Amino acid sequence: MDVNVLTSKLENQPDKIIQILEALGFENIKFNPLKNNLRFAREEQRNPTSCMLDCGTLRFFVFSTNQKGNLFSLIMDIKRCSFPDSLKFAAQKAGISEEEVNIKTHWPFGGFFLKLMPDYEEEMEDLKTYPEETLEPYANKYNLRFIKDGISLDTQQKFGVGYDVESNRITIPERATDGSLVGIMGRANYECEHDKRWYPLIACPRSKTLFGYAENYHRIQETGNIVLFESEKAVQQCDSFGCNIALATCGCHVSDTQTKYIKRMLPKKIILAYDEGLEEEHLVNECKKLIVNNPILKTKVGYIWPDGLIQEGSKMNIADLGKDVYKEGVTKYVKWVEE
Numbered sequence: 001m002d003v004n005v006l007t008s009k010l011e012n013q014p015d016k017i018i019q020i021l022e023a024l025g026f027e028n029i030k031f032n033p034l035k036n037n038l039r040f041a042r043e044e045q046r047n048p049t050s051c052m053l054d055c056g057t058l059r060f061f062v063f064s065t066n067q068k069g070n071l072f073s074l075i076m077d078i079k080r081c082s083f084p085d086s087l088k089f090a091a092q093k094a095g096i097s098e099e100e101v102n103i104k105t106h107w108p109f110g111g112f113f114l115k116l117m118p119d120y121e122e123e124m125e126d127l128k129t130y131p132e133e134t135l136e137p138y139a140n141k142y143n144l145r146f147i148k149d150g151i152s153l154d155t156q157q158k159f160g161v162g163y164d165v166e167s168n169r170i171t172i173p174e175r176a177t178d179g180s181l182v183g184i185m186g187r188a189n190y191e192c193e194h195d196k197r198w199y200p201l202i203a204c205p206r207s208k209t210l211f212g213y214a215e216n217y218h219r220i221q222e223t224g225n226i227v228l229f230e231s232e233k234a235v236q237q238c239d240s241f242g243c244n245i246a247l248a249t250c251g252c253h254v255s256d257t258q259t260k261y262i263k264r265m266l267p268k269k270i271i272l273a274y275d276e277g278l279e280e281e282h283l284v285n286e287c288k289k290l291i292v293n294n295p296i297l298k299t300k301v302g303y304i305w306p307d308g309l310i311q312e313g314s315k316m317n318i319a320d321l322g323k324d325v326y327k328e329g330v331t332k333y334v335k336w337v338e339e
Contacts, residue, residue: 003072003178006087007058009096010071014038014055016094020071023093024078026051057266073221083217084179127208129180134202138162138171138184145170145189149233150322152240158215159236163189164201172232174204177261179214185232207255210262211235211248217265219244224268227330228254228290230275234319241323252278252286259289263299271330272303275317276310287337302336304329 010016014031021029021040028048029040036056039049053060058071069077075086091098141163142156151161162171169186176182183204188197212235220226229235229248238246249258252274262270270290272283283303292299309329310316318329 003087005100006091006096009100010058010090010094012036012055013094016096017053017055017058017071019095020075020090020093021053023089024075031055059266067222069218069221073218076218082179083214087178127176127180127182127204129176129182130202132181134181134184135160135162135171135173138164143170143189145187146233146236149237150240150320151233151236155236155239158239159212159232161236167199167201169199169201171201174202174206174209174211175214176209177213182209206250207253208257209250210258211250212239212246213261215239216244216246220247220265220267224266226262226265226267226270228262228270228272228274229317229319231317234273234317237319238326241326243323243326246319252282254286254289262290263292266297267299269300270302271334272301273318273329274303275315276306277313277315280305284337288339291337291339293339300336302334304333305335306333309333 017038018029018031021038025042026040027043029038030048031038036054038053038055040051040053041048042051047064050064051060051062053071059068060071060074061068067077072083072086072090075081075089076083079086079089081089088098091100139160139162142153142161143163146156146161147153160173163169164171164186167186168189170189172185172187173181174183174185183206184201186199186201188199211232216235216239223245225245227238227243227246229238229246230250230252232248232250235246235248238244247262249255254262270287272287272290274283274286283305287301287303290299290301304318306318306329309325310318310321318326
């Protein structure tokens with residue numbers, strides 16, 4: 001199910017949004033056509049204006065608790081469900097068929113946002129998907145190598161880490177932004193040359209995916225922040241010490257498709273935390289791809305320049321060195337980039 005298509009079918013559709021909010025148990029839902037927003041309450045007796053949802057962007061805010069996010073993260077929070085399941089719930093309650101949201105159509109914001117971003121294409125790339133049963137031979141086989149690298153058992157379970165006995169490789173599912181399985185990456189569970197450690201069991205065009213997108217969507221929407229790494233391992237290390245806003249490009253470049261995915265989340269702040277050793281000019285150029293600067297949204301983009309924080313020549317990143325170094329990196333070692 002394509003989140004982009006579903007979003008475009010819900011934006012500026014208060015009647016459909018109201019159906020979803022009612023299914024979530026909200027009360028006293030009122031639409032303000034002048035402000036294009038909905039005000040509502042968690043319970044019938046509560047303040048009927050305590051919650052607000054913008055129909056144009058699907059962003060919501062709860063004034064009493066300062067909770068914020070978008071419609072899908074709200075569903076995930078209340079229903080305690082995954083990101084893909086939140087999409088299915090929203091479509092079902094709004095009366096939108098699965099066939100409608102599996103067809104690539106226009107980008108969000110009714111085309112208005114696109115006019116401010118003329119470099120965007122209207123359609124996303126198709127990816128071949130595989131049934132979840134494909135993972136069964138590797139499931140529930142966690143490993144000590146990842147634990148030694150700072151990836152907990154809970155995180156391994158969250159990201160579906162497994163093990164392939166035949167090739168002696170740790171398996172990591174690769175997923176599209178809607179959570180669909182599109183590939184399986186294998187990491188050698190033995191010592192070997194660095195460039196031979198990673199090999200796909202089922203290959204996918206990784207420049208068209210963002211590792212961690214489906215798993216961390218909820219928290220990114222809540223905070224408006226993204227920390228962008230090269231590797232899947234870094235995303236899982238961050239998850240293990242409680243940072244759920246990390247994504248990975250699976251390489252040292254942000255592709256055009258990945259840029260679209262990231263900008264579509266409307267982040268307020270993006271920090272590039274690539275591995276040590278890259279030229280500073282390269283980091284600046286990658287950051288510039290992610291800058292959004294228009295009357296609606298301005299995104300602050302910067303990169304970690306680990307002068308003295310990470311050992312020179314180590315090829316490590318701030319997640320490799322643990323929670324304390326990660327926190328220090330994102331607070332004290334960021335250089336912000338201007339367009």
